[in-house]
Amino acid sequence: MQKVATNAVKTMTDDAIVEKLDVKQISSTAKTKFCIADLGCSIGPNTFIAVQNIIDVVQQKYQSQGLATHMPEFQVFFNDHASNDFNTLFASLPPKRLYFATGVPGSFYGRLFPESSLQLVHSSYALQWLSKVPEELLNKNSTAWNKGRVHYTNAPDEVAHAYTTQFAKDMTIFLEARAKELVLGGIMVLIMPGIPNGIPHSSVPGGVMFDFLGLSLMDMAKEGLISEAQVDSFNLPVYAASPKEMTQLVERNGCFVIEKMEMTCPRSRVDGPVSAQALTMHLRAGMEGVISKHFGVEIIDELFDRFRKKHDEFSSFLESKYEEATQLFIALKRI
Amino acid sequence: MQKVATNAVKTMTDDAIVEKLDVKQISSTAKTKFCIADLGCSIGPNTFIAVQNIIDVVQQKYQSQGLATHMPEFQVFFNDHASNDFNTLFASLPPKRLYFATGVPGSFYGRLFPESSLQLVHSSYALQWLSKVPEELLNKNSTAWNKGRVHYTNAPDEVAHAYTTQFAKDMTIFLEARAKELVLGGIMVLIMPGIPNGIPHSSVPGGVMFDFLGLSLMDMAKEGLISEAQVDSFNLPVYAASPKEMTQLVERNGCFVIEKMEMTCPRSRVDGPVSAQALTMHLRAGMEGVISKHFGVEIIDELFDRFRKKHDEFSSFLESKYEEATQLFIALKRI
Numbered sequence: 001m002q003k004v005a006t007n008a009v010k011t012m013t014d015d016a017i018v019e020k021l022d023v024k025q026i027s028s029t030a031k032t033k034f035c036i037a038d039l040g041c042s043i044g045p046n047t048f049i050a051v052q053n054i055i056d057v058v059q060q061k062y063q064s065q066g067l068a069t070h071m072p073e074f075q076v077f078f079n080d081h082a083s084n085d086f087n088t089l090f091a092s093l094p095p096k097r098l099y100f101a102t103g104v105p106g107s108f109y110g111r112l113f114p115e116s117s118l119q120l121v122h123s124s125y126a127l128q129w130l131s132k133v134p135e136e137l138l139n140k141n142s143t144a145w146n147k148g149r150v151h152y153t154n155a156p157d158e159v160a161h162a163y164t165t166q167f168a169k170d171m172t173i174f175l176e177a178r179a180k181e182l183v184l185g186g187i188m189v190l191i192m193p194g195i196p197n198g199i200p201h202s203s204v205p206g207g208v209m210f211d212f213l214g215l216s217l218m219d220m221a222k223e224g225l226i227s228e229a230q231v232d233s234f235n236l237p238v239y240a241a242s243p244k245e246m247t248q249l250v251e252r253n254g255c256f257v258i259e260k261m262e263m264t265c266p267r268s269r270v271d272g273p274v275s276a277q278a279l280t281m282h283l284r285a286g287m288e289g290v291i292s293k294h295f296g297v298e299i300i301d302e303l304f305d306r307f308r309k310k311h312d313e314f315s316s317f318l319e320s321k322y323e324e325a326t327q328l329f330i331a332l333k334r335i
Numbered sequence: 336m337q338k339v340a341t342n343a344v345k346t347m348t349d350d351a352i353v354e355k356l357d358v359k360q361i362s363s364t365a366k367t368k369f370c371i372a373d374l375g376c377s378i379g380p381n382t383f384i385a386v387q388n389i390i391d392v393v394q395q396k397y398q399s400q401g402l403a404t405h406m407p408e409f410q411v412f413f414n415d416h417a418s419n420d421f422n423t424l425f426a427s428l429p430p431k432r433l434y435f436a437t438g439v440p441g442s443f444y445g446r447l448f449p450e451s452s453l454q455l456v457h458s459s460y461a462l463q464w465l466s467k468v469p470e471e472l473l474n475k476n477s478t479a480w481n482k483g484r485v486h487y488t489n490a491p492d493e494v495a496h497a498y499t500t501q502f503a504k505d506m507t508i509f510l511e512a513r514a515k516e517l518v519l520g521g522i523m524v525l526i527m528p529g530i531p532n533g534i535p536h537s538s539v540p541g542g543v544m545f546d547f548l549g550l551s552l553m554d555m556a557k558e559g560l561i562s563e564a565q566v567d568s569f570n571l572p573v574y575a576a577s578p579k580e581m582t583q584l585v586e587r588n589g590c591f592v593i594e595k596m597e598m599t600c601p602r603s604r605v606d607g608p609v610s611a612q613a614l615t616m617h618l619r620a621g622m623e624g625v626i627s628k629h630f631g632v633e634i635i636d637e638l639f640d641r642f643r644k645k646h647d648e649f650s651s652f653l654e655s656k657y658e659e660a661t662q663l664f665i666a667l668k669r670i
Contacts, residue, residue, distance in 0.1 A: 033449035073449040077437065082425045090417045090440035100448055102412065103438040105425035113435055114368035114408040 009124075009191050009329055010053055012260065016331035017057045020259045021120075022185050023065055034058060034072040035118045036099075037181075039108040040126020041078040043088045048097075050122055051076050055099060058120070074099035079112055081105065107131065109173050113181040121178055121188040128193045130237040131170045134162035137235045148228070150214040151236045153207030160201035167239045171249045179255035182334040188256065193240040194328025196263050204240050206326045209283055212314070216306040217295075225302065226295055234294045236287065246330060256332040263325040276311040280304050344459075344526050344664055345388055347595065351666035352392045355594045356455075357520050358400055369393060369407040370453045371434075372516075374443040375461020376413040378423045383432075385457055386411050390434060393455070409434035414447055416440065442466065444508045448516040456513055456523040463528045465572040466505045469497035472570045483563070485549040486571045488542030495536035502574045506584045514590035517669040523591065528575040529663025531598050539575050541661045544618055547649070551641040552630075560637065561630055569629045571622065581665060591667040598660040611646040615639050 036054055041047035055074050062071050078089060082105035093101050106112050108123070109131040136144035137159060144158040152160040178188060195204045214231070221228040243261045250256050284304045292300055371389055376382035390409050397406050413424060417440035428436050441447050443458070444466040471479035472494060479493040487495040513523060530539045549566070556563040578596045585591050619639045627635055 032451055075449050075452070082428070086421045086425060086438060090421060090438075093417070093440065100446070101440065103421060103425075103440070105428065105436065105438070111435070114410050116367055117410070 009264070009327070012262070012264070012329050012331070013050075013053065013122075013189050013191075014057050016187060016189055016259055017054065017120075018061060020331065020333050021058065021061060021187050023058070023061050023067060032072055033075055034120070035075045035077065036120045036122065037077040037079055037104070037113065037118050039079045039112075039121060039123040040129070041080050041084075041089065043085050044092050046124065047078060047089075048092075048094055050124060051078075051099070052094070052097075054120060054122060075102065076100070077102050077104045077113065077118075079104040079106070079108060081107060108177070109170050111177045111180065115180050116183045118181050119183055119186050121182060121186070123189070124191040125193070127171070127174070127190060128238045128240060130163070130166050130239055131173075132166070133235045133237045134166040136162045138233055145232075146235055147232045148214070148218055149211075150217060150231065150234055151207060151210035151238070152202055153204060153211045153214075155202055157200075157202065163239050164201060164245070166237075167241060168245070168249060171241075171246070172253065175249065175253040175256070179253060179334065184334055186334040187259075188330075188332040188334070190328075190330040190332070192328050192330075193238075193326060194246075194263050195240045195242045196325060197242050197244045199242075201240075204326075206240060208314075209279070210236055210238075212307055212310045213283070213287070213303075216303055216310060219306060220299065220303065226299060230295060234291075236290065240326070241328065243328060246328065250330075250332060255334060257335050258330070259333050260329060260331040262329050264327045264329050265325045266327040276308050276315065279311060280308040283307065344599070344662070347597070347599070347664050347666070348385075348388065348457075348524050349392050351522060351524055351594055352389065352455075353396060355666065355668050356393065356396060356522050358393070358396050358402060367407055368410055369455070370410045370412065371455045371457065372412040372414055372439070372448065372453050374414045374447075374456060374458040375464070376415050376419075376424065378420050379427050381459065382413060382424075383427075383429055385459060386413075386434070387429070387432075389455060389457060410437065411435070412437050412439045412448065412453075414439040414441070414443060416442060443512070444505050446512045446515065450515050451518045453516050454518055454521050456517060456521070458524070459526040460528070462506070462509070462525060463573045463575060465498070465501050465574055466508075467501070468570045468572045469501040471497045473568055480567075481570055482567045483549070483553055484546075485552060485566065485569055486542060486545035486573070487537055488539060488546045488549075490537055492535075492537065498574050499536060499580070501572075502576060503580070503584060506576075506581070507588070510584065510588040510591070514588060514669065519669055521669040522594075523665075523667040523669070525663075525665040525667070527663050527665075528573075528661060529581075529598050530575045530577045531660060532577050532579045534577075536575075539661075541575060543649075544614070545571055545573075547642055547645045548618070548622070548638075551638055551645060554641060555634065555638065561634060565630060569626075571625065575661070576663065578663060581663065585665075585667060590669060592670050593665070594668050595664060595666040597664050599662045599664050600660045601662040611643050611650065614646060615643040618642070 036051060038047045038051055059071065062068060076099045078101065086103045086105065089103060104112050136142040137146040139145055143156070144162040146155060146159050149155050152163045182188060193206055195201065217226065217231045220226050221231050243263060247258060247261060250258055288300055291303065371386060373382045373386055394406065397403060411434045413436065421438045421440065424438060439447050471477040472481040474480055479497040481490060481494050484490050487498045517523060528541055530536065552561065552566045555561050556566050578598060582593060582596060585593055623635055626638070
């Protein structure tokens with residue numbers, strides 16, 4: 001499904017580079033190299049596809065501007081947490097790649113690169129991960145205590161508000177770090193789950209998945225397979241931002257101009273509905289890590305089996321949701 | 336033992352940086368960052384110690400020249416083969432490091448970095464590894480067929496010559512790649528096993544270890560634990576160069592000036608003799624990978640047990656060898 005998202009945003013990414021990257025400005029500062037960072041790269045192959053696409057477009061741009069003889073060498077920085085499986089990433093690097101590959105371990109909610117050392121930053125489906133679960137959610141005395149749920153979907157406003165505040169804190173740090181690291185004129189392309197302006201966060205369409213996940217966990221708690229306290233103290237640190245709040249955060253940072261900010265549908269209409277199996281696998285791939293860390297690996301099979309069955313019950317409801325625009329595409333330029 | 340080597344060459348590395356690094360020249364090209372590559376870093380901790388030492392000395396140099404306000408940010412590229420355990424390397428990075436860390440998978444016998452992107456290259460005990468075993472050694476019709484041995488120690492001249500030729504090819508590629516990658520004025524510090532000028536390669540003092548290893552393997556072949564053909568087709572791709580041949584290779588490359596080229600003793604006299612156990616562990620750590628790839632992991636314990644016993648037999652002979660200068664220290668400057 002992330003592959004589909006990659007294809008769907010390819011044209012938009014291409015356009016952002018073709019229209020907004022000033023290769024003359026870039027090449028006057030960078031001279032011989034063009035550095036690209038993919039933040040939250042995981043273990044591939046999506047990161048390799050995205051990076052190769054970026055390089056193709058940048059090369060075309062140099063050629064179309066008569067700068068073929070000034071073609072830079074490309075250095076790509078693949079970033080993810082230090083716990084990411086970089087061994088697998090490195091083993092699966094395309095053997096005939098025309099770039100110098102490096103891995104960068106660490107959280108992108110902080111500095112990862114020297115000042116003015118990057119020409120282009122790309123991040124796809126990584127910025128929905130908060131740096132941590134908002135603390136209020138775990139406090140029984142707080143109005144944001146998130147009892148019986150694992151996310152802000154269908155939760156009281158206070159819960160969603162706690163998430164919004166945490167996201168704003170994280171994104172502020174993210175933008176400050178990237179503003180330092182990108183050269184003037186550098187481009188940043190961000191693709192992440194989003195929510196249209198004006199919809200309450202507690203009603204985010206994609207969140208219905210997390211709702212079902214919470215319900216499946218509560219079913220297991222009622223049957224004594226896990227404890228209710230375990231569910232109460234578990235929250236998914238994922239968030240979908242609206243264009244409006246991202247615009248505010250970018251403007252408050254002040255170092256970037258917004259070249260594009262758009263809600264898109266992550267799937268093309270011709271793809272048809274997603275099967276319960278595919279959705280379950282997708283969700284499991286993304287969430288297995290945080291869930292097994294909290295509940296133990298032994299509940300995972302059972303949990304996602306229940307989730308898949310719940311999906312079957314509500315499939316027509318879910319299908320209507322999937323046609324909605326749930327993907328936020330952002331292209332920023334460092335000024 | 337590699338830790339010991341690191342300590343022994345610290346002063347020489349410091350001197351090379353203090354005396355030969357022109358920080359004014361470097362900072363005019365690099366401006367805000369200082370990039371260091373450690374080639375053949377393995378999984379630490381020696382690489383972290385070496386890199387921190389380099390950064391300390393560079394910082395002192397900036398300060399002593401009144402350039403404290405121009406202090407660059409440091410970016411360190413840890414390089415080793417893609418099969419190196421980068422996950423372990425990244426997990427053991429010093430948490431309070433004052434540099435941006437990256438991992439670079441790939442052979443240093445080829446380009447790894449963009450043009451003019453490094454200020455300093457460091458490599459300790461990695462360049463003794465050839466890119467491959469010289470092919471003639473495996474050819475029964477060649478005078479360099481290395482029957483019954485695993486190295487050129489005590490072998491016919493043709494065998495040593497095949498190694499020398501392979502080393503020259505590899506080092507030529509290494510120097511060409513690094514000449515591209517280092518900025519003008521950039522420093523390269525290489526520490527590797529060496530052999531004094533004028534000694535035949537087949538008599539390299541450190542090679543006696545490989546001789547014993549070959550004898551241990553032949554003993555096992557005679558007892559039918561492995562086949563003799565397996566021993567005949569196995570050769571360690573390691574080589575110790577002399578200052579004279581390194582000087583010739585550097586001069587032929589023409590992009591570096593030799594700031595220092597010196598044979599040193601890897602161990603200080605006060606350290607006392609190395610125990611059979613320590614030597615066996617050291618050799619095993621370095622060679623286990625290539626040996627088990629050829630013979631299978633199941634022979635490893637038996638082989639090194641036999642090696643340790645052989646060491647006991649010849650311990651007085653070995654001790655006299657250990658006092659010799661077997662370490663080559665090289666400091667080059669990119670011109």
